[in-house]
Amino acid sequence: MKKIYMDYSATTPMREEVLEAMLPYLRERYGNPSSLHLFGRETRKALDEAREKVAAGLGVTPEEIIFTSGGTEANNLAIMGVARGISSGKNHIITSAVEHHAALDTVKFLGERGYKITILPVDEYGIVSPQQVKDAITDQTILVSIMTANNEVGSILPFEEIGRICREKGVYYHTDAVQAIGHIPFNLHEQPVDLLSLSAHKFYGPKGVGALYIRRKTRVKQILFGGGQERKLRPGTENLSAIVGLGRAMELAVAHIPEKIEKLSRLRDRLIQGLLQIEDVRLNGHPEKRLPGNVNVSIFFVEGESLLLDLDLKGIAVSSGSACTSGSLDPSHVLLAMGLDPQIAQGSLRFSLGAENTIEEIDYTLEAVQETVQKLRAMSPFIRNIC
Amino acid sequence: MYNEKVMDHFQNPRNVGEMDNPSGVGEVGNMRCGDIMKIYIKVENDIIQDIKFLTFGCGAAIASSSALTEMVKGKTLEEALQITNKDVANELGGLPEPKLHCSNLAADALHKAILDFQTNK
Numbered sequence: 016m017k018k019i020y021m022d023y024s025a026t027t028p029m030r031e032e033v034l035e036a037m038l039p040y041l042r043e044r045y046g047n048p049s050s051l052h053l054f055g056r057e058t059r060k061a062l063d064e065a066r067e068k069v070a071a072g073l074g075v076t077p078e079e080i081i082f083t084s085g086g087t088e089a090n091n092l093a094i095m096g097v098a099r100g101i102s103s104g105k106n107h108i109i110t111s112a113v114e115h116h117a118a119l120d121t122v123k124f125l126g127e128r129g130y131k132i133t134i135l136p137v138d139e140y141g142i143v144s145p146q147q148v149k150d151a152i153t154d155q156t157i158l159v160s161i162m163t164a165n166n167e168v169g170s171i172l173p174f175e176e177i178g179r180i181c182r183e184k185g186v187y188y189h190t191d192a193v194q195a196i197g198h199i200p201f202n203l204h205e206q207p208v209d210l211l212s213l214s215a216h217k218f219y220g221p222k223g224v225g226a227l228y229i230r231r232k233t234r235v236k237q238i239l240f241g242g243g244q245e246r247k248l249r250p251g252t253e254n255l256s257a258i259v260g261l262g263r264a265m266e267l268a269v270a271h272i273p274e275k276i277e278k279l280s281r282l283r284d285r286l287i288q289g290l291l292q293i294e295d296v297r298l299n300g301h302p303e304k305r306l307p308g309n310v311n312v313s314i315f316f317v318e319g320e321s322l323l324l325d326l327d328l329k330g331i332a333v334s335s336g337s338a339c340t341s342g343s344l345d346p347s348h349v350l351l352a353m354g355l356d357p358q359i360a361q362g363s364l365r366f367s368l369g370a371e372n373t374i375e376e377i378d379y380t381l382e383a384v385q386e387t388v389q390k391l392r393a394m395s396p397f398i399r400n401i402c
Numbered sequence: 403m404y405n406e407k408v409m410d411h412f413q414n415p416r417n418v419g420e421m422d423n424p425s426g427v428g429e430v431g432n433m434r435c436g437d438i439m440k441i442y443i444k445v446e447n448d449i450i451q452d453i454k455f456l457t458f459g460c461g462a463a464i465a466s467s468s469a470l471t472e473m474v475k476g477k478t479l480e481e482a483l484q485i486t487n488k489d490v491a492n493e494l495g496g497l498p499e500p501k502l503h504c505s506n507l508a509a510d511a512l513h514k515a516i517l518d519f520q521t522n523k
Contacts, residue, residue, distance in 0.1 A: 318436050320460035324404075324412060338436045339460040339505070345434065361436040361458075394418050394464065396429070396440040396456035 017330040019376045023217075023308055023369030024166055024194060025334055029260070030219040036263040037221065040256035048253055049244065058255050065262030069226055072265040073211070074202035081227045081245045082258050086193040086214030087117040089227040090160075092238055092249065093189040093210040094121045097158045098130060100234035107131040107155040111143045111162070111172075112352035118160050118191050118212075119348075131155065140301040141168045141353045145176035152180070158187045163195040163211075167336055167349040167365060168300030169309025171199065178207035187233060193217055193225075197268035198276065198306050209233045215257070219370070220264025224257035275370075279307035282368050282377055286310050289381035293388055299350060299363060308368035311336075313350075313359045314384075316398040317391040322364055325387040331380055336363040358397075404461055407495045411465035416472050421454045426522070428514025435504040437463040441470075441511040445519050448479050455508070462501035466490045470508035479516055485509050 020028075040061060046054025048062045066077040073080075083089045098108065110122045112134050119134070126132035133151045135143050143161055152159070159181050164171045174190050181188035189210035192201070197218040203211065210233060214225040229235055229248070241250030287310050290296050295315035314322060319337030326333055336347030338361060345351070346360035355363075366380070392398050404412070421442035431438035437459035444452035453475055455467040470490050474482045487509045491497045497506055 316458065318459050318463075320436075321412070321464055324461045328409075328413065337460070338434070339462075339501075346436065357433045357436075361433070394415065394456055395458050396438055397458055 017379065019331045019372075019380060021366040021368055021372065021376075021380065022332045022334050024306075024365065024367035026216045026222065027219045027369055028371070029216075029221055030264065030267060032267060033220055033260045033263045037256040037260040040259050044255075048255065049242070061259050062253055062255060065258045068262035069213075069265045072196075072201070072269040073228055074204040075228055076231070078246075079228055079231055081229060081248050082253060082261070083225045083227055083249055084223055084254070085225040086115070086191070086212050086217070088249075089212035089214070089225045090115070090117040090189075090191055091121050092227050092235070093212060093229075094118060094158065094160055095125065095238045096235035096248070097187055097189070097210070097233070098125055099236035099238065101157050102234075103157075105155045105157045107133070107153055107157060109133045109135065109148065109151050109156060109159045109161075111135045111137060113137050113141045113143075113165050113167075113349045114160065114162055115166055115191055115193065118162070118189075122160065135161075137352050139353055140304075141165050141170040141299075141349060142172055142301060142304070143177070145173055145180055148177050149180045149184075152184045152186055156184070156186045158189060160189040160191070163190045163192040163199065164306050165300065165349060166194045167347055168311045168353070169194075169306040169367075170301040171195075171304045171306065174208070175206055178209075181209075182207040194306060196265075197272065198279075198308070200269070200272050203228060203230070210235070215261040215264050218264055218268040221257045221260040224254055224261045226261065276307045279368055282372055282374065283307055283310055285374065286366060286368070286377050286380065287312075289377070290384065293385055297359070299353070299355070310366040310368070312364055313355065314362045314364065314388055315359060316362070316395040317388060318361050319346075319363050321391055322362070322384075322387060325391065326364075326380075326383060329383040329387070331383055334365045334367075336365065337361045403498055404465070405495050408461065408465040408497065411468040411494065412461045415455075415464055415468040417454050417468065417475070418456070419454045420456065421452065424454075424515075426515040426517070426519030428511045428516070428518055430507045430511045430514060431459070431463075436460065437505050437507065439463060439467050439507055439511040441467070441508070441515045443512070443515045443519065445479065450474050450477055450479065450482055453512075455511075460501070460505055462497050462505035463507070465494055466497070466506050466508045467511075469493050470512060474512060479519075482512060483516060485512065
């Protein structure tokens with residue numbers, strides 16, 4: 016049976032070059048980077064080099080990179096760390112309704128702890144406008160946290176304009192760029208972003224490692240307590256092999272971005288066009304301002320988990336925003352925030368394409384989806400009400 | 403996540419479709435969790451001669467609908483009323499815990515169909 020992976024937004028396979036770079040640090044180079052002896056100096060050097068690579072990929076200085084256990088921890092550190100670092104007594108935080116739970120739930124937690132929070136609604140494409148942010152900022156606002164690109168529907172948000180407004184107003188701006196690295200070129204030296212979260216396994220690096228970029232002079236306090244690693248902002252002995260892998264993955268991710276965007280967009284558009292030829296299918300997310308590998312559709316009258324399951328039997332790996340697959344009782348908070356009817360949200364599928372997908376796979380997938388939809392619609396109690 | 407029996411019912415669902423002139427129809431579920439089941443029965447001499455289902459829902463919802471139809475075909479109404487959602491899950495060799503509540507509603511739909519038949523008789 017064919018095995019077609021179209022869930023690159025969930026995670027990516029690690030590249031061989033990344034594994035090669037990591038292996039010495041899982042074998043003979045085991046020293047603790049905090050140790051002064053030869054073993055420690057060896058790994059300290061690797062840690063410094065990885066930090067330089069991540070910094071270079073973002074156009075910033077190494078001192079501004081803090082390694083974390085991944086995107087979730089980076090988002091937690093950014094939001095809670097800024098909140099803890101504020102000494103002025105200001106306490107207002109702004110975010111959006113379509114953030115990943117790692118950011119959204121952190122802001123909500125602070126809301127329960129007495130902070131004032133504003134969760135901005137989004138338009139039909141899942142996008143927050145810079146004007147909305149401008150209108151929401153008050154003299155009490157300390158932080159705006161709005162993602163670079165959405166993980167479910169792929170819409171790219173106007174993060175630079177939002178950042179500019181924050182800068183004008185003297186408010187910190189954090190962006191969750193977990194889905195954007197390798198798809199959007201960053202030069203944070205020029206872009207008005209104060210904090211940015213990233214995760215290695217979303218761009219062909221290892222799982223369990225990420226980073227938070229913290230612009231110099233941004234006041235952030237630690238949320239974990241322990242040793243002095245990562246400028247005391249992230250104590251704990253470094254996950255060195257993973258950090259080395261992140262450094263290598265970053266180098267590879269920022270190379271040839273225009274070519275990668277072109278290749279992926281072509282596959283994406285072929286898949287979108289094919290899917291939209293099936294009756295009663297709608298594209299979710301912005302038609303143009305979207306990640307090059309993201310396709311998210313709602314297939315009316317059928318439920319997402321059964322679509323996913325049937326495609327899985329045909330060897331195609333995708334994900335869904337249905338309640339059954341979201342791990343909660345409700346369908347995707349992103350699709351609901353975009354105003355989708357719950358029934359339409361239940362029938363959503365996300366195909367996220369990556370480096371190894373081919374045109375042949377797209378065409379096979381289109382045939383498979385057609386078959387699956389036909390089969391499941393024949394079972395659906397809804398379609399008859401419409402006919 | 404699902405066992406082989408569940409996957410078999412999902413892949414090859416039994417008794418799918420609408421029914422012309424059913425004796426009773428029952429529908430359960432809600433859109434919030436995303437499972438809606440509709441059961442049609444044909445009753446003669448208090449025996450379920452035929453049964454069909456239509457389901458919008460996840461793998462467990464489809465499999466439990468399918469399994470239920472096999473369980474009750476040929477049963478008397480009294481016997482059919484004894485069948486619970488739990489019996490259906492057991493017949494399938496078990497369902498994942500989260501599915502037991504939201505997706506395992508086929509017996510409820512059947513009972514509604516029987517009630518519909520009895521009310522309109």
